[in-house]
Amino acid sequence: MAKITTLKLQEMKEKGEKISMTTAYDYPTAVLVEKAGIEIILVGDSLMMAVMGDDSTVSCTVDQMIYHIKPVVLGAPTPLIVGDMPFGSYNESKEQAVRNATRLMKEGRCDVVKLEGGKEVADIVKAIVDAGIPVMGHIGLTPQTVSKLGGFKVQGKGDKAKEVLEDALAIQEAGAFSIVLECIPDQLGKLITEKLRIPTIGIGGGRYTDGQVLVFHDMVGLFDKFVPKFVKQYLNLTPEIVKALETFKEEVKAGKFPEEKHTFGGVTEEELERLY
Numbered sequence: 001m002a003k004i005t006t007l008k009l010q011e012m013k014e015k016g017e018k019i020s021m022t023t024a025y026d027y028p029t030a031v032l033v034e035k036a037g038i039e040i041i042l043v044g045d046s047l048m049m050a051v052m053g054d055d056s057t058v059s060c061t062v063d064q065m066i067y068h069i070k071p072v073v074l075g076a077p078t079p080l081i082v083g084d085m086p087f088g089s090y091n092e093s094k095e096q097a098v099r100n101a102t103r104l105m106k107e108g109r110c111d112v113v114k115l116e117g118g119k120e121v122a123d124i125v126k127a128i129v130d131a132g133i134p135v136m137g138h139i140g141l142t143p144q145t146v147s148k149l150g151g152f153k154v155q156g157k158g159d160k161a162k163e164v165l166e167d168a169l170a171i172q173e174a175g176a177f178s179i180v181l182e183c184i185p186d187q188l189g190k191l192i193t194e195k196l197r198i199p200t201i202g203i204g205g206g207r208y209t210d211g212q213v214l215v216f217h218d219m220v221g222l223f224d225k226f227v228p229k230f231v232k233q234y235l236n237l238t239p240e241i242v243k244a245l246e247t248f249k250e251e252v253k254a255g256k257f258p259e260e261k262h263t264f265g266g267v268t269e270e271e272l273e274r275l276y
């Protein structure tokens with residue numbers, strides 16, 4: 001398969017072909033996602049919760065993102081690789097935003113960046129795009145500002161729907177090539193998807209968005225703190241892995257592992273006798 005580009009994603013929207021996207025934070029996961037033919041990999045700041053044990057994404061740094069983007073790029077040459085801009089790495093000024101987006105591209109080698117927010121970050125999105133870096137927006141539930149939103153809650157209900165639509169339009173007008181819609185009503189996801197020229201990618205954004213994204217660890221059952229309503233677990237790896245670890249422990253204790261086939265030769269009987 002040819003390398004996925006922003007133009008390819010635009011064509012997919014126009015043809016009504018759905019887009020798949022998942023997270024990866026390391027080389028082996030990137031290899032799996034590449035093999036599955038998924039079009040987009042997000043190296044998301046969700047890594048703080050999925051693999052670093054934190055209870056929010058707020059503490060993520062640009063250096064951590066670069067560290068995790070690098071092996072993903074090596075493991076997955078085909079998908080479009082999205083580097084997430086962490087909280088506090090783009091809100092101070094357009095200069096700060098362009099500088100950090102440039103670092104993700106130059107040092108991490110991702111293809112595009114993603115940042116959270118609506119109207120209030122439109123000028124920042126424009127500055128990054130003007131610097132030659134494609135931007136994916138992210139509106140609705142924005143985990144980096146979960147304290148301001150009062151928790152991980154569905155956004156855009158009732159008369160708040162208009163604000164989310166306005167955010168989507170502002171991010172498109174600022175030059176974003178695509179936008180993530182997180183935790184909004186099904187029908188609002190449909191409306192925004194129909195109104196926008198650019199592809200929408202939903203996570204709890206309903207059935208009608210142009211694509212869907214799930215956090216890898218959620219969909220394979222490797223995150224057991226909680227399972228959000230929008231997650232489908234395609235696999236439940238945790239009990240399988242725990243079972244394998246328990247069997248390893250039992251075999252070590254019983255002297256069943258390693259077997260002869262797992263060992264190395266190379267010392268002759270005579271040498272051994274001398275050593276004894």
Ligand code: KIV
Pocket residue numbers: 023042043044045046047084138180182203213215
């Ligand atoms: O960091 C992340 O994984 C994300 C997804 C929830 C879209 O931003």
